[in-house]
Amino acid sequence: MTMHVYTVDRHGTVTSDRGTVFVSSEPPRAPQPLIVRPAPCACPGCRAEVKGDVGEAQSPSLPALRAEAAWVLAQETLPRHQTVTLIGTELADCLARLIPQVEQGAEPSVLAEARRSLDVPEQPGLAGEVERVRGLARSVVALGECYDAVAGVRGRGRGR
Template identity: 35%
Template sequence: MYTVDRGGLVKSDSGSRSRPTDTNDESASPALAARFLRAEAGWFIAQKTLPGHGTVKRFEESFRKHLDQLIPEVERLASEKPADDVPSKVALAAIEESRRRMDEEEAAGLKGEVERVKNLAQSVMSLSHHQESLSGVAQCLLCDHMIMDNQSWEPYEYRSRSGETGKSGRVHADCAARIR
């Protein structure tokens, strides 16, 4: 769980032991930086009020930089799979959608610009998921740490109380036991 200030900066991260203070920091581990970017994208998508124009621009820059890294990585992972591999085909379609979103011109007005950048954030979330799926790397949905090959895990599906939103994936067996 992340606590984010009004300017979009992550102030605390109770789901991991450390986090990069700057997603552009070369010394931050790639997995940790990617996790931070997903949290940032999720926060931006969930906003009910309009952030300031400068904040939107900073998020856009961050999302674009991450997409510039994710797109070739997901393409590489998909190319290593058989030609008829369905998850690879879905990932390639997500790449095309991400490129279309990156080519969109700046929207008129703050509301339009926020929606355009939310679409970039959706692409960050989508391609991050495809990268994990195609690489076989899984991240625990409860603690945000990687699930290693030697760790036991359980499938997990979360639905909101209204049943409208949710996410599915894996969780550490120990994490699942703690929430029961």
């Protein structure tokens, strides 16, 4: 819709004509979300890749998730709750994929701790959720080291 805008003094006398202005009748759109956390690494191996032309992002790679876990463990202050929830979901998905891959070569105590941290439900409040996600991060780091050991053994076995 268009409106003609005037400046009027306290007596109702037009003091200036500001012209015609277009005013949208649609509700304002929500602003684009800001990046809530920096990417752990910008190298091509760590970034989530896009599948075909569908536009769905793949799961982040193991090096990216290990960097993310290290970032969580290095935080001295509490991150935003939205950030913690997002990272917790990614780390839990990573653990669920990683446990079967390292089951044969990992120490039973490491696997038991990873499964235990996966079973912990979301905690109320920011501090409780941060502790839960830190447990997930510790498990991702430990299983990532086991994965490197198992992958190293597999890699040497193929070369013979």
